[in-house]
Amino acid sequence: MAAPVCVSCGASAPSSTFITSVRNSTSLSSHSASFCRFKFAIRNGAVFTQTGDTQFGIPALRINAVNVGEDEAKSSVRQAVAVDQNKVSTSSPPPPPSAPVKQETDVRVVQIAKDTITLRGRSIDRLKYEVEYGLKRGSTNNSYIIQGATASALIDVMDQAFADAFVKTLTSAVNLEAIKYLVLGHFSPKRVESLKAFLKALPNQGAPIEIFCSNPAAQLVTKFLADDGLENIYKIRNVRAGDVVDLGGGHELKFILTPTPRWPDGMCTYDSSTQLLFSQKLFSAHVCQSDDFDVGGWDAYGEDWRFYFECMLAPSAKQARIALERLNIVAQYAKPSYRDKKGVDVVKEDMKYIFSTVLRSLNLPVSKSLLSDGVVEKLVTTAICPIHGPVVRSTVTELIREYGVWTFEKLKQAEEATVAVIYASAYGNTTALAQAISRGISKAGVGVDTLNVEICSTEELKASLQRCSGFVIGSPTLGGHMPTPIQNALGVILVDEKAKSLPCGVFGSFGWSGEAVDLIEQRLKDCDFKLAFPTIRCKFKPTEATLQVCEESGTDLAQAVKRLKAKRGSESAPKFVVASNVEQAVGRVVGSLCVLTARSGDAESAMLASWVSQASFVPPGITVAVAKDRAVEGLVLVGAKFVLNVLGQNKSTAVAKELLKPFKPGEKRLEGLETREASNGGLILKDAISWMECTVKSRLETGDHWLLYATVDAGDLVDEKTLTAIHHRKTGARY
Numbered sequence: 001m002a003a004p005v006c007v008s009c010g011a012s013a014p015s016s017t018f019i020t021s022v023r024n025s026t027s028l029s030s031h032s033a034s035f036c037r038f039k040f041a042i043r044n045g046a047v048f049t050q051t052g053d054t055q056f057g058i059p060a061l062r063i064n065a066v067n068v069g070e071d072e073a074k075s076s077v078r079q080a081v082a083v084d085q086n087k088v089s090t091s092s093p094p095p096p097p098s099a100p101v102k103q104e105t106d107v108r109v110v111q112i113a114k115d116t117i118t119l120r121g122r123s124i125d126r127l128k129y130e131v132e133y134g135l136k137r138g139s140t141n142n143s144y145i146i147q148g149a150t151a152s153a154l155i156d157v158m159d160q161a162f163a164d165a166f167v168k169t170l171t172s173a174v175n176l177e178a179i180k181y182l183v184l185g186h187f188s189p190k191r192v193e194s195l196k197a198f199l200k201a202l203p204n205q206g207a208p209i210e211i212f213c214s215n216p217a218a219q220l221v222t223k224f225l226a227d228d229g230l231e232n233i234y235k236i237r238n239v240r241a242g243d244v245v246d247l248g249g250g251h252e253l254k255f256i257l258t259p260t261p262r263w264p265d266g267m268c269t270y271d272s273s274t275q276l277l278f279s280q281k282l283f284s285a286h287v288c289q290s291d292d293f294d295v296g297g298w299d300a301y302g303e304d305w306r307f308y309f310e311c312m313l314a315p316s317a318k319q320a321r322i323a324l325e326r327l328n329i330v331a332q333y334a335k336p337s338y339r340d341k342k343g344v345d346v347v348k349e350d351m352k353y354i355f356s357t358v359l360r361s362l363n364l365p366v367s368k369s370l371l372s373d374g375v376v377e378k379l380v381t382t383a384i385c386p387i388h389g390p391v392v393r394s395t396v397t398e399l400i401r402e403y404g405v406w407t408f409e410k411l412k413q414a415e416e417a418t419v420a421v422i423y424a425s426a427y428g429n430t431t432a433l434a435q436a437i438s439r440g441i442s443k444a445g446v447g448v449d450t451l452n453v454e455i456c457s458t459e460e461l462k463a464s465l466q467r468c469s470g471f472v473i474g475s476p477t478l479g480g481h482m483p484t485p486i487q488n489a490l491g492v493i494l495v496d497e498k499a500k501s502l503p504c505g506v507f508g509s510f511g512w513s514g515e516a517v518d519l520i521e522q523r524l525k526d527c528d529f530k531l532a533f534p535t536i537r538c539k540f541k542p543t544e545a546t547l548q549v550c551e552e553s554g555t556d557l558a559q560a561v562k563r564l565k566a567k568r569g570s571e572s573a574p575k576f577v578v579a580s581n582v583e584q585a586v587g588r589v590v591g592s593l594c595v596l597t598a599r600s601g602d603a604e605s606a607m608l609a610s611w612v613s614q615a616s617f618v619p620p621g622i623t624v625a626v627a628k629d630r631a632v633e634g635l636v637l638v639g640a641k642f643v644l645n646v647l648g649q650n651k652s653t654a655v656a657k658e659l660l661k662p663f664k665p666g667e668k669r670l671e672g673l674e675t676r677e678a679s680n681g682g683l684i685l686k687d688a689i690s691w692m693e694c695t696v697k698s699r700l701e702t703g704d705h706w707l708l709y710a711t712v713d714a715g716d717l718v719d720e721k722t723l724t725a726i727h728h729r730k731t732g733a734r735y
């Protein structure tokens, strides 16, 4: 069967990205991807428009139904779209976007504990191109079903990429009649399709299904289900802290609200019977391996958890920390920490803890007097069940501990200096840009304060501006304008005298005219604000190259912030600092001068490297140290390919000079050098005396650098007469 084609933008796509089933309609061919604003029902040849968007107060577009044949119907829709777009903006409408790439996906069912199964939507390929998918290890989207004695609960519905298979698999795996509760720990427009399909698949039982979710999720559900005639099928229950629901058979679900600026609706669920924590985005990872559990432990998944945390939670470290404190989880077999206790008291605490754990696992009541300090309030967890990635069973203790360390480190960074990332986004494109900028800031060792202006108050914004040492502001263009919350935020920024002295930046996604970004930039310039990087304008969804520009811009801004701080600090410090004995000694460690080149999609970067060493005979392997704030860092994650070019003594100075020039974010670094493409996609320099095609196998965090271990998959010695250029240094405090 031919792929359906969107009547609005003309793009074809796999059926999973189209809404395919709507009450009473014979066919629906509207595009649900974020770049297409119009959704249409074609019902028996008549056309009904569904959307235009009411978010930010923009009125919905309505076209009257026309009783004509399907072809004619489609053509009248296209005309209406063109007319409307010209009304919204005077400039020409956008060309049709290219069709999304087809992904291999499936949904499988796995028993994870007594009465509890997970449905795992799996995508072996990278599902999306947002920064958090950078490790390219695929992705999973997990839903869970708990089957109690009197009722079953479904925890979360899947992303639209899995919508069809999700409901089909659910229907064959469980008795839908028993599902009395739906828990939505997170909800977004990308889950509307699955939610509707699930509600429609429910058998008519007289009583509506109860949806437990936070207030922000409840508002979204209400908005997106408004016109679907489903109101008798569900009933929303706004969860308050400490609410519980009893499924019978000991399965009592406790809800813990864990909002962050990125996911204001975040909510975790705990089942006291199985001691499973359904942790939503916390403890998630974008990875899809054949195992459903964390087989292989930290070695197999540590990098994935860390990377997801860095991309998604580090920019909201304050809220992530609060979430952890609210959850107050401890692994079932983890020892409590005794802080001030010593000797026999420690043994006593151990005994109490073991006894309490045994009682809990037998589901027997536990007396408070038997428990060590604070343990009674803790959620004892046998496994963590996140929305993305493996069910965590063997690494619970380590993962909880590392989350504690990571959030602590980020908060410490933020005490030194913070950049406020202020944005709004209707369809997630500006959010993706904000996320990439945040990663760039964070990897340069500066804290991020994320402010989604749709949910933060003016007071919070003002307080953040007082605290921060720099800021960025991002907006989509909707109806030729910036949305009202951004207008208000800009108003606050423009009258803030302190903000004027801070390095700042502007970014945003647009469709065809992009007035919002231009306006913000102009207003800031008019008021003498100091833009630290060229304004980022992104048409619809960002590509890898755009995300790279964002990340590098974030790093540039963070470095500007650090320079300013250092300048202020050094005004009182002595002018000449002599290298210490240690620094001079370390400086005598030398390495070959090389150029590392890496590419991913349309993103490309390179760096001069001299902290290079052979690390293995079989397979041939090398190590390279890459500074954490280096531009190329995001392109040499585990699994990435790169080329290491060794420079000879004859040409090293000229090549090094070329690479040590200042570069704008995303600027091609090898433009001035002659190169050819390697078979792994990297670039081989004509002036290299030897080159190696490498694959990153692991990364070790070493102070302010990442130490890459990479195997050498191919290579050649081009010039055997010229000796390798060696980098001699005066001090081990810099290159």
Ligand SMILES: Cc1cc2nc3c(=O)[nH]c(=O)nc-3n(C[C@H](O)[C@H](O)[C@H](O)COP(=O)(O)O)c2cc1C
Binding pocket: 034, 035, 037, 052, 053, 058, 088, 089, 424, 425, 426, 427, 428, 429, 430, 431, 475, 476, 477, 478, 479, 480, 481, 509, 510, 511, 512, 513, 514, 515, 539, 540, 541
């Ligand atoms: C109702 C509506 C109105 C829009 N108006 C404009 C516009 O006037 N000019 C423009 O360049 N893009 C316009 N767009 C396109 C959005 O700016 C584009 O989809 C952008 O990627 C949205 O960013 P976001 O995902 O961060 O919300 C409009 C989109 C919608 C849905």
